[in-house]
Amino acid sequence: MSVPGREVAPIRVALLGSGGSIGRQAVDVLIGLGPAVRVVAVATGRQADLLEAQARRLRPEVVALPGDPAAAARLDLPAGTRVEAGPDALVTLATRPDVDLVVVATGGTVSLLPILAALEAGKVVATANKETLVAGGHLVMPLARRLAGSVAARTPTDPLASPLAWLRPIDSEHSAIWQSLAGESPAGVARLILTASGGPFLDATPDELAAATPERALRHPTWSMGAKITIDSATLANKGLEVVEAHWLYDVGYDAIDVVIHPQSVVHSAVLFVDGSLKAQLGTPDMRLPIQYAVTYPSRYPSPAAPPDLLATARLDFRAPDPVRFPALRIARDAGRIGSRATTALIAADEVAVGRFLDGSLDFPGIARTLEAAVQRFGDGADQAPDVDELIALDADVRATYATGSPVR
C-alpha cells in the first residue's frame, strides 16, 4: 500500500462529492499533482454529465452517482471505468483495497458512514466536510487516534504518528491551525484563534439583517464557495461549526478557542503558545492550497493558488464578533459544550433552515432562531455521545420537524 506521507508510489485517491465547490477544485488539484496521484474512485450526488466529464479526465476504476440511480445506470463512461450502484456505494468506494486516501467533499452528514468505514479500514481521510466532525467527532476521532497510536508505538517520529495525519482537515482555518502546529507539542498550545471574514453582513444593522435576501447573502466578500456554507458564513453559524470542529480535531476545550473577525481573509487562523508566541498561516482565499496540503502532507508541492502579496494587502484588520447581531456563533459554541446530541441537532436544523432561507420560507434571523430552538428541543439528554444509528435517527427527527415550515419552537 502507498501511504500518503511516504510517497514512493502514487497516492491512490477516492474522491467523494466531486461535483461541488470543493469537489471540482479537488479534481483540479489531483490532476495538477500529475503522477504523484492516481484517482481510483469518484462519486458525486446527481450531476451525471459532470461525472462523465470527470471520468474522462481522471480515468478512475469506478464512479458512483448515489443521488440518481436511473442516471447512474445510463452513464457514458470511458473504457475501464465502471459504476458502483446501491445505497452503500460511498462506503464501497472509500474502503476499496486500492484506495490509500479518501478526499471528502460532500456536504451534510452523508459521508459519516464512509469516513468511519475508511478509518476502520486504515485509510487516510482528508475532509473538507465539517458537519461529520461536528455531529460525529466522538466517533471519528478515536479511530484516527487509534491509527496514529499504532504507528507511534513502532516509530514515534513518523509523520503518521499524529491523528491529524489520518484525519486531515481541508477547511482553510483548520488547515492553518494544523500547519501552525507542525513540530509543536500539544503541551505548548495555549489558545486556538479562528479567523472569520465576517461575511457580507459584517456591518449590517439589525433591520438590514431582518430584510436580508438570499441573493445578497450569497455575495461573499472574499471566498467563492457552495451555497450552504456561504449562508453559514453570513450568519456566522459556519464559524460556530468550526469552533466545534476545532475542539474535536485538536482536543482543545471550548474556553481556549477564540474567534476573531478578519475581513481581508489573509490570516487563515493562528495558534497562541504558552510562551506568548503566535503562529499563523497566511494565504490567498483559495481552497486549492489546503486541499493539496491535505493530499500531499507532509510534503509540499507547487500549487495553483497565488501566494499572498503583503505589500498589496497593506493592512490586516481584526475585531471581535458581535454576539447580538450574529447569535449563531454563540448557539453553536453552547451546543458544543452540551455534547454531540446538541451538535447533531444543530447541524440538521441548520441545513433545513438554510434551505428554507434560500427558498424564501424563512427570514435571515429565522436561521439562528431555528438553531436555538432545535438545540433546546432535541439537544437535551444524558446521552451526549450517540452511536451512529441514534445520530442518524436524531438527524432525521430534527429535519422532519423544521423542514415542513412548522413554526420554530
Ligand SMILES: NC(=O)c1ccc[n+]([C@@H]2O[C@H](COP(=O)([O-])OP(=O)(O)OC[C@H]3O[C@@H](n4cnc5c(N)ncnc54)[C@H](OP(=O)(O)O)[C@@H]3O)[C@@H](O)[C@H]2O)c1
Ligand atoms: N466550498 C468551500 O470553499 C468550503 C470551504 C471549507 C469547507 N467546506 C465544506 O466542504 C463541504 C462541501 O462544501 P461545498 O461548498 O463544496 O458544497 P457543495 O458545493 O454543495 O457540494 C457538495 C457536493 O456533495 C455532493 N453529494 C451530495 N450527496 C452526495 C452523495 N450521496 N454522494 C456523493 N456526493 C454527494 C453533491 O453532488 P451533486 O451536486 O452531484 O448532487 C455536491 O456536488 C461542506 O461540509 C462545507 O462546509 C467548503
